[in-house]
Amino acid sequence: MLAVAYQRYRRSRLRRLWLLLTLLPLLAALILFSGLVGDNPDLFWRQLQINDALPHLIVWQIRMPRLLGALLAGGGLGLAGLVLQVVLKNPLAAPTTLGIAQGAAFGAALAITLAGRAEEDLNTLTGFLVALGGHANLIAGSAFVFSLLTTLVIVFLGRLRRAGPETIILAGVALSSLFLAGTTFLQYFADDTRLAMIVHWTFGDLSRGSWPELIRLALVIVPAALYFFSCRFSYNALAAGDEVAFSLGVNVTRLRLISMLAAALVTAMIVAFFGILGFVGLVAPHMSRRLVGADNSLLLPLSMVMGSLVLLGADLFGSLVLDPVALPAGVVTAFLGTPVFLLLLFGGDRG
Amino acid sequence: MIRLDNLSFAYPQQPVLSGLTAVFTPGRLHVVLGGNGVGKTTLIGLLAGRLKPARGCVRLSENILHTLPVEILARRLALVTQRQPLTELTVIDYLLLGRKPYLGWRVGAADREVVFMVLRELALEPLALRPLSRLSGGELQKCAIARALVQQPKILLLDEATSNLDLKNQLAMMDIIRRETRERSLVTIITLHDLNLALRFGDHFFLLKDQRFLAQGDRSVLTDDNLSRLYEVNIRVFKDVEGNLSVVV
Numbered sequence: 001m002l003a004v005a006y007q008r009y010r011r012s013r014l015r016r017l018w019l020l021l022t023l024l025p026l027l028a029a030l031i032l033f034s035g036l037v038g039d040n041p042d043l044f045w046r047q048l049q050i051n052d053a054l055p056h057l058i059v060w061q062i063r064m065p066r067l068l069g070a071l072l073a074g075g076g077l078g079l080a081g082l083v084l085q086v087v088l089k090n091p092l093a094a095p096t097t098l099g100i101a102q103g104a105a106f107g108a109a110l111a112i113t114l115a116g117r118a119e120e121d122l123n124t125l126t127g128f129l130v131a132l133g134g135h136a137n138l139i140a141g142s143a144f145v146f147s148l149l150t151t152l153v154i155v156f157l158g159r160l161r162r163a164g165p166e167t168i169i170l171a172g173v174a175l176s177s178l179f180l181a182g183t184t185f186l187q188y189f190a191d192d193t194r195l196a197m198i199v200h201w202t203f204g205d206l207s208r209g210s211w212p213e214l215i216r217l218a219l220v221i222v223p224a225a226l227y228f229f230s231c232r233f234s235y236n237a238l239a240a241g242d243e244v245a246f247s248l249g250v251n252v253t254r255l256r257l258i259s260m261l262a263a264a265l266v267t268a269m270i271v272a273f274f275g276i277l278g279f280v281g282l283v284a285p286h287m288s289r290r291l292v293g294a295d296n297s298l299l300l301p302l303s304m305v306m307g308s309l310v311l312l313g314a315d316l317f318g319s320l321v322l323d324p325v326a327l328p329a330g331v332v333t334a335f336l337g338t339p340v341f342l343l344l345l346f347g348g349d350r351g
Numbered sequence: 352m353i354r355l356d357n358l359s360f361a362y363p364q365q366p367v368l369s370g371l372t373a374v375f376t377p378g379r380l381h382v383v384l385g386g387n388g389v390g391k392t393t394l395i396g397l398l399a400g401r402l403k404p405a406r407g408c409v410r411l412s413e414n415i416l417h418t419l420p421v422e423i424l425a426r427r428l429a430l431v432t433q434r435q436p437l438t439e440l441t442v443i444d445y446l447l448l449g450r451k452p453y454l455g456w457r458v459g460a461a462d463r464e465v466v467f468m469v470l471r472e473l474a475l476e477p478l479a480l481r482p483l484s485r486l487s488g489g490e491l492q493k494c495a496i497a498r499a500l501v502q503q504p505k506i507l508l509l510d511e512a513t514s515n516l517d518l519k520n521q522l523a524m525m526d527i528i529r530r531e532t533r534e535r536s537l538v539t540i541i542t543l544h545d546l547n548l549a550l551r552f553g554d555h556f557f558l559l560k561d562q563r564f565l566a567q568g569d570r571s572v573l574t575d576d577n578l579s580r581l582y583e584v585n586i587r588v589f590k591d592v593e594g595n596l597s598v599v600v
Contacts, residue, residue: 002467002476006443009480089436233451239438240448240498246401248451248502249425293482294439 013292017302020291024071024305027312032063062207069209069217070315070329071308073270074280076221078307080263081281082288082299083228086235087256088158092169094282095267098154099175100147101278104271106179107146109186109198111139140216140272144265150175151264155257204277204330206315213273220269224262225304231255232296239294277330279337280310286341352376353398353416353506353538357407360393367393369562370407375555377505378536380529382549385559386582391542394559395510398540400424411506425452429499433511435491437484442475442494445483449501469497473527489520496527500535507532509541513548521545525552546578546586550596570596 033044047053077095084093095101115138157171187198209217228235234255237245242252270277284307285299292298311329314336318327358371367390375381383391396402397409400416409416411427429449438445443466450462470476473493478486486494492512499507509528513521529552532539543549549556556572558565558581565581566572578586578598587599 002470002479003463005480006463009441230456233448233454236440236444237448237451239436239440240445241432241434241436243396243399243401243432244430244495244498246421247399247425247428247430247508248448249422250451251421289439293441293444295441295444 013295013298016291017298017305020302020305020309024308024312027309027316028067028071031067031312031316032059065209065211065214066206066315067312068214069206069274070311072214072217072221073204073206073274073277074284074308074311075225075304076217076266076270076307077277077281077311078284078288078303078305079221079225079228079300080266081307082285082296082303083235083259083263084281085285086238086296087259088154088168089238090168091286092282093172094279094285095147095263095271096176096276096278097169097282098150098172099179100150100154100264100267101271101276101281102176102179102183103150104143104147104268105201105276106182106186107142107144107268108139108201108272108275109183110146111142112194112197112201113186113190115139140269143272144268146179147264147268147271148261150179151260155260158256201271201275203328203334204271204275205328206274206311207326207328208274217269217273221266224266225300227262228259229297229300231259232300235259235296235300236294275328275330277311278334279341280307280314280333283337283340284310352412353540354410355407356410358397358404358409359406360390360397360402361405366562368397371564373557373564373567375506375538375540377538378533379539379554380532380552381538381540381555381557382553383540383542383557383559384546384549384581385542389559390562391559392510395430395508395540395542398506398508399428399430422452425502427504428506428508429502429504431492431495431499431507431509431512433514435483435495439482439484441480441482442478442486443470443480445494446470446498446501449498449503452502465501465503469500472500473497489516489523492516492520492524493527496524496531500531504537506538506540509539511542511544514544521548528552546598549573550588550598 044055047055048059050056081094084095084098085091153175154168154171158168183198183202187195190198234245234250237248237250238252238255240248245252267281285303287310288299288302288306292302311333314332315329317336318329318332321327321332353375355371355373359369360367371394383394385391393402397404398416400409400419400421403417411419416424446466446469447458447462449469450458450465453462470479473496475490475493475497478490478494483491483494492515495512496509507528512528513524516524525548528539528541531537543553550570550573553570555567555569557567558572558577560581566577573588573596575587578588584600589597589599591597
């Protein structure tokens with residue numbers, strides 16, 4: 001009866017999750033091996049084991065980091081977007097709509113500008129920081145600081161009584177354009193090399209990832225994902241209203257703060273390594289919600305998988321559509337994200 | 352048992368409650384009456400531990416309520432609010448929230464069993480797999496009560512839980528609340544606007560006005576005089592042919 005019906009319902013939802021999860025390795029294999037196998041698969045497999053063979057280099061040094069980068073960044077953005085939507089109770093919340101990603105991009109641009117200047121002079125603060133942590137860390141660190149600032153502003157606005165869901169998104173729009181203006185300002189004064197680096201940052205490109213960076217990214221995203229998943233019932237409770245969530249034993253203020261900071265950290269790391277990958281964090285949670293409903297114990301893993309799929313798909317699409325020119329994934333997600341999101345908003349009945 | 356011990360509360364520069372003292376006992380339905388903005392919701396917030404008193408305290412058994420950790424409180428107290436936010440959670444998943452205070456890493460079979468039992472008890476089985484956003488107002492409030500019961504609390508707080516419902520649903524809700532109060536021997540505290548509902552279902556009444564209880568006690572405190580002073584309109588209490596009390600303005 002009831003127990004059986006519920007079991008069946010859960011199982012059907014779980015099946016959808018597994019189905020998408022099996023899509024991942026398929027797509028991954030396609031991306032890794034396409035155009036390489038040729039007429040002689042055996043030869044290819046053997047070459048793959050040899051260190052200096054071309055297929056080995058292509059798969060392990062070029063395609064694999066790119067693939068893992070897409071998996072990690074997509075998954076991270078899918079999670080960050082979902083968590084932001086849940087804790088702010090706002091379906092439009094996402095790293096890009098709240099200005100968190102733009103803040104991170106500005107931070108990165110600022111670090112690029114300052115670090116370049118400081119190289120000649122180790123006495124300045126930035127020069128010292130560069131010497132201490134290296135360029136990449138400085139850029140990532142600066143991206144994080146600015147995404148954190150954005151997040152704190154939003155947390156603060158969210159605590160004001162009058163701030164409704166629309167207000168927070170509008171504040172996010174204001175913050176994004178502020179940071180975009182800041183980035184443009186830096187671009188105006190940058191020399192050619194730095195200008196190219198900054199511009200490169202404003203659209204996400206997955207080919208930028210290298211093994212050490214991927215490991216650092218994983219070290220942030222995996223613990224964050226575990227934390228988010230451990231809070232899944234608390235996130236569900238938030239849907240029942242703050243007062244009720246409190247009466248269910250959820251420390252609402254703390255949960256909201258930690259979740260938003262974790263989402264900001266994940267976003268900042270991704271933006272620092274790959275640049276802005278718009279709309280993934282917005283679209284992936286919505287697509288997932290349509291498949292499994294609002295229960296976060298299913299939604300969290302699915303949103304992660306969905307983010308990875310969307311980004312992998314966007315990267316694949318970008319490398320095919322204008323062949324031989326490979327469009328960066330960030331450009332594709334920005335283009336594809338808009339119609340997909342509008343479709344989600346206005347398209348048909350909720351399933 | 353839960354007690355108010357000289358309880359006072361104030362928002363910045365605005366006293367709301369001062370020096371309230373009361374005792375709430377198991378198996379009885381306590382009704383808090385009062386006009387708009389008189390502090391009924393604040394009182395519920397204090398009882399739920401969400402607000403901290405300025406002076407005095409709420410005592411839960413022998414403990415001071417607002418010093419207890421929220422996880423412990425959640426096993427003793429359940430709250431039902433006036434409106435439920437619309438979510439796509441299914442009724443079952445929503446009811447499972449009531450197990451949150453007891454959950455470890457995952458939902459167990461025992462947790463599900465509690466949910467199924469309450470669903471059956473309140474005849475909500477046909478709605479079990481429907482998203483909350485597709486329920487009517489009456490069904491929604493029933494689910495909110497069900498969620499509170501799944502929490503297996505000792506104390507049930509209801510903040511105008513029936514105010515948005517039509518007549519039939521109001522009566523059905525109050526019936527459920529009274530029945531569960533008796534059967535589970537809950538300390539039930541409800542704020543109400545509808546005097547007739549209060550007269551019909553309440554056991555013990557608290558008349559809140561100007562930061563204090565104007566009167567408290569059983570039905571005998573609901574006099575023409577007290578009620579008229581409480582709401583600042585002329586109210587008369589009648590006894591109908593069956594001996595039920597009702598009011599006319």
